[in-house]
Amino acid sequence: MTRARSNLIDPGTTPYYHCMARCVRRAYLCGYDAFSGKDYEHRRQWVVDRLRELVTIFSIEVCAYAVMSNHYHVVLHINSQPARDWDLDDILNRWTQLFTGPLLVQRYLAGQTLSSSELSRVKEFAEEYRQRLQDISWFMRCLNEHLAREANKEDGCRGRFWEGRFKSQALLDEAALLTCMAYVDLNPIRAKMAKTPEHSEHTSIKERIDQTRNTATKKQPCLLKPFRSQGQNPDTALPYFMTDYLQLVDWSGRAVREDKRGFIPSDTPPILERLMIDPDEWLKTMRWNQRFYRAAGRLKAMKAYAQQTGQLWIQGMGSSGRIYT
Structure with a gap:
């Protein structure tokens, strides 16, 4: 059942949200369209450039993103403190x-x-x-309307470019945030568009890797919310170390490949142990959209979210109870 956006995005419940927008019918956001023979690869940079612009204006941060052929994913964090000080x-x-x-x-x-x-x-x-300026709906509106205008202008047409309003999922705790970020960063690998994270063009993980490889700066990308690091204020950073996250994404990417599906390496990443995430269920959860819908998190958090939104049950409760032990 369709629910009001104000009931789905509530900063008081969680400041982290996974958002996704998909093009209407056969429209291509990016990539090569074999049906029409047109190449829209250059449009991927449109998304990244617009995100880069919007984070300098809004009091909203980007944690992860991936630009695919006819849709994109973005994990956002509502950082209300700067807006209060303006x-x-x-x-x-x-x-x-x-x-x-x-x-x-x-x-x-x-x-x-x-x-x-x-x-x-x-x-x-x-x-x-x-x-x-601290509202995800306005952030996504400014992103999607801009992209639609540019695409329609280039295509010489009018009308809807997106199939509907963006979809959103509330990420209720650190475990859900970690799972979703890894899912987003692994999208090109799952779609066989890239073999490794460092070759996954127009993703947040490649941007982070490229920036840290830059021997001149060794800084985390200005577009993205930083990971916790030495000297970094934990209140303004993602609650993980970047080295742990890179290890986790690489391990997950290897494990979900067709020739290694279900194989759990003996050197399971420490961050899984720290968050008490079951490795077998983690692999299954790389099929993220088949398990969660409106929200994701530990079972206790999902039950509280369901009660707050006036529901007895929300999709993903069973999965949550299995993966986040």
């Missing part, structure tokens, strides 16, 4: 990078003198924009 000019300057804004806002930014009532209305606009 002053009036910060908010209006950010918002007007995306939208023109009302005439009163334009006059204020142009330095014109406003009456007290006009200034009060500008402040009301700013508070509304403050909320929107």
Whole structure:
């Protein structure tokens, strides 16, 4: 049953969400379309560039992404603290990078003198924009509308480009976040578009690997929310070390290959042990969308989420109880 977006995305429940958008009918977001003979490979960079732009405007961070042929995945984190600290000019300057804004806002930014009532209305606009700039629905709208306009312009057509509104899943705890990020980063390998993570073009894991290989900087990518590292504030970083995550993704990628399906190496990554994740169930959960729908997490968290959204049961509870022991 369709549910209101406000019931599905609640920062009070979790700040982490997995979002996915798919093109309508036979439309191609990226890649080579054998049916029409057209190559849309260059559009992959459109997605990455737009994400890079939006994270500098919104109070939302990207944890993982993968750009596929007719859809893309992105794991987002709502970081509300910066938005709370923005002053009036910060908010209006950010918002007007995306939208023109009302005439009163334009006059204020142009330095014109406003009456007290006009200034009060500008402040009301700013508070509304403050909320929107930490709203995943607005983030995805600014991403998808931009991509649709660019694609329709290039194709010389009008009409819908996406099959519908983006799909979202609440990631209720660290275990769900880890599982989903690995699933997203492994998408090109599962689709046989790449053999290894370091060759998976237009994915977050390749961007992280490329950046750390850069001997000049050795810094984590500015587009992506950083992993915990020495000197990194744990409150502003992903709750894992990057070396552990890379080992985990590489191990998972090897294990789900056709010639090695179900094989569990003896050197199971330490992060699985720390999070008490069952390795056999982890492999099955690499078929992520077949197991979880609206939300993912440990069974206790999913039961609480179901109760909060007025449901007795949500898809994935059985899987959750098996994988997250």
